[in-house]
């Protein structure tokens with residue numbers, strides 16, 4: 001068994017059955033697992049999962065205040081923009097391309113901190129990054145933490161049921177986990193502290209980090225647009241935090257093969273390029289599975305990539321020192337190869353015609 005086979009805490013229903021097929025838990029089993037893993041009174045090692053949903057819950061009052069007290073055309077537009085574009089793009093820039101794939105490097109710690117805190121802090125880095133390595137290693141097979149074939153709920157509640165790190169890692173494997181997170185700059189537990197808390201993240205640092213981040217942004221939004229704007233954008237962040245959990249299910253075709261010829265070139269898994277997540281957050285997911293370490297995923301002219309524009313801009317001003325960009329490689333590997341294949345097919349079709357003509361003349 002490799003490190004990525006055991007780094008995540010297996011759900012009580014297991015990843016696969018005795019035939020090696022994916023276990024598809026019933027909604028009852030999924031909810032049972034979900035609530036048992038949120039129970040911090042049963043086991044304090046559940047604290048990080050609890051925190052994930054507590055932050056969402058803490059944003060619910062803002063959502064209702066926004067809907068019933070501060071709803072206007074202006075605040076609605078601001079909330080839409082913040083939720084879809086700002087939060088979405090930041091998820092791609094920070095959690096996806098930096099924390100997991102290390103697709104670019106910051107010049108210094110200041111720019112890393114700046115980018116990390118560019119929006120409301122909601123998803124702990126550890127929950128996203130470690131499990132996302134497993135997702136790439138096992139896409140659409142048993143053990144994939146958000147295997148779309150497991151169904152909507154299987155993916156929607158994955159941050160609690162399938163993404164937390166294993167609570168019984170050996171010291172050696174825990175060190176490997178620490179290594180995966182090293183470049184992110186989150187201060188992590190020692191092995192002894194991990195045995196107590198079950199996580200890489202330190203509870204106090206994490207909670208204080210969130211409180212400071214939220215206070216800063218509430219103050220900043222208030223100064224820009226008063227209480228209505230602050231409430232609208234906090235509501236928008238909550239809306240995003242729930243909505244983003246649907247992405248992994250849809251980004252892999254909802255458990256079906258939705259890959260399209262000439263759009264989704266990667267055939268190794270069920271990931272697809274979708275217009276909406278692509279346009280608002282640069283998540284051209286099939287392209288991304290082709291070149292996971294690329295700081296750009298929008299390769300074709302219509303595939304706008306706001307996350308890439310940020311990274312490129314940061315590079316231009318010197319905040320990002322290096323990045324990988326696989327656009328040229330994509331054109332070389334797929335579009336040119338595709339065009340040559342087409343030409344070859346056309347040539348093959350022409351040959352018999354020419355031969356027939358010659359035969360007729362004879």
Ligand SMILES: [Zn+2]
Pocket residue numbers: 135139251252271285289
């Ligand atoms: Zn994927």
Ligand SMILES: [Zn+2]
Pocket residue numbers: 096100101132136288292
């Ligand atoms: Zn990825």
